[in-house]
Amino acid sequence: MMTDTVLDEALVTTVMTFKSGKVALSRKYRREAVGEGLVRFESLYRALSALPVLPTIASQLDTDLIRRSIFGTAAIEGNPLSEDRVGELLAEPPVGLRERAEQEIVNLGQVYKLFTTAPADKTRPPFLVTEDFIRQLNVTITANITHKDHSPGQYRNHRVEVGNTEHGGAYVPPKILADIQPLMTAFVDWINSEDVLREGVLVRAALAHYHLALIHPFGDGNGRTARLLEAVLLSQGGYRFIPAMMSNFYYKSIDDYYIAFRETEKAKHFDVTAFLVFFVRVLLLSVEDIQERIHWHIRILTLRSYYTFCLDTHIITRRQHDLLNLLLQYPGKTITLKDLQLDPLFVPLYRRVTEKTARRDLERLESRALVLKDEKEYRPNPFVLG
The missing domain is CATH 1.10.10 (Arc Repressor Mutant, subunit A)
Structure with a gap:
């Protein structure tokens, strides 16, 4: 039987950095705390996938969910625009110079096109993450936005601080480029490793989200980049609607979102249970919300048919x-x-x-x-x- 020490070493990869000491990439979590929620989600998602959805309704859902998701992921980072204004910008982006808040929405509209349609075949090979892909996400998210400490797609070389006392205190990610570069190389190797792939699409997406945010490699757009990487992995893993729904619930549960990050970052032995438990909660909220929306559309179609029956029978x-x-x-x-x-x-x-x-x-x-x-x-x- 393997000892706890050996098991921990198998679940945690540590990277020695120049200024930040050891940084851990961890898939260590309590399976019993997460497994039941994942099984329930998969059951609900199978039921969702079996629902008859007309192409027009699916397209309408995509548009609605993406609007809400972009509003949510931008609002988490302090974007002040209303959801209605977000919808207007996505439908008809203004020409020429834009204010930062508007540019953020236009940029997110571009990158969300990556996962409006999930692959039909869930047995296809897993999506492999590259540093170039992560950099390109950040380039698109932060394009045409002036920031004194950020160049789109470029790793930072300055100190940043994340969080506040209201959500468990501030966290200082790795401070210099000489630490961030090897960490990002190690992160990509790790998230594509056989061990992490065996965790399944859902857990892998959550681990990618958490660890990229932990490294915080860019001067701007880190939260949006991490959430979008999660969404791309979910989408490429064959899940439809769910990827675009998650950020809306992250925003609705913003206090719990920040607290889950801080609890996980401060946890003993690099245990990531707290973030995965929160992630699964958001998964369940997302699939239940989408089920309700599709059920409502089906009910509307049924009502219209019933109204026609009532007309034809002179009721x-x-x-x-x-x-x-x-x-x-x-x-x-x-x-x-x-x-x-x-x-x-x-x-x-x-x-x-x-x-x-x-x-x-x-x-x-x-x-x-x-x-x-x-x-x-x-x-x-x-x-x-x-």
């Missing part, structure tokens, strides 16, 4: 059918009787009928459980079919 009129379909286009929207004759969205349907007829329409739809009434407001009943 509802053409005008009532068209009203229901209009409401489905605006999730969360409620209407009152007055809205039918004043809201420009509904006026074309109700300009030629009396208020009494409009009231009768709403009452009939309510009696058929096609809409729900709350006080004077009506909304579609998404669960009319159960």
Whole structure:
């Protein structure tokens, strides 16, 4: 039987640096703390993959998730732009000079194109990371952004400090180029090693994220580069939608995100359990969120079909059918009787009928459980079919 000491040596690779002493690359974690969550994620992802998703809905999901993810990964680093503004910039990037906040979003839009579509074949060879690839990620992320201590894609040669007292204290990564260069070479060899590949795509992606952020090789864009490397590994490993969702939940759990980093960096014996536990939590939140979104789209399609059935069987009129379909286009929207004759969205349907007829329409739809009434407001009943 192997001793704990031998096991630790097999799980931890140390790199001796010039100024920073030993730096560890570790795949040492408590399997029982992570394994159950990974199994649950894979089960949920298989169920997600089995759902019928129309190409138009898949494309819409990609656009929505990428917008939210870019907003999240940029906001973590202090970008002040709203999610709506992020969407506008991605849809139509401004021409010419841009403010830093806008340029960050435009840059991220370019790099996110790397994983909008996951390979269909999950048995394909693993994606091998190179220093050139990591440098290129950073080049794209930080292009056309002025920073006094950073040249896109170039390793830094100055001291930086990461974190704050609110999240477990500051961390000082390796300080000089003479340390960062051998560390990055060792990192790439390690993340592509048979031992790390055997950990599986999910754990490998998390280890890449954590250790690249730990080394912090660039003067700017390190967090975004680390999260995007994770996303690329997940995407190339055959996971769709998940890679673009992760940063949104990192942002929503930003305090826990920073704390997981600091707990892992300060852990005894280079144990990376804390970060992997947090990573698995984000995986589960991501897959559950995407399942809900796809289920909702499927429900909408089913409702539209049911509305057509109700029309064909004379349960509802053409005008009532068209009203229901209009409401489905605006999730969360409620209407009152007055809205039918004043809201420009509904006026074309109700300009030629009396208020009494409009009231009768709403009452009939309510009696058929096609809409729900709350006080004077009506909304579609998404669960009319159960």
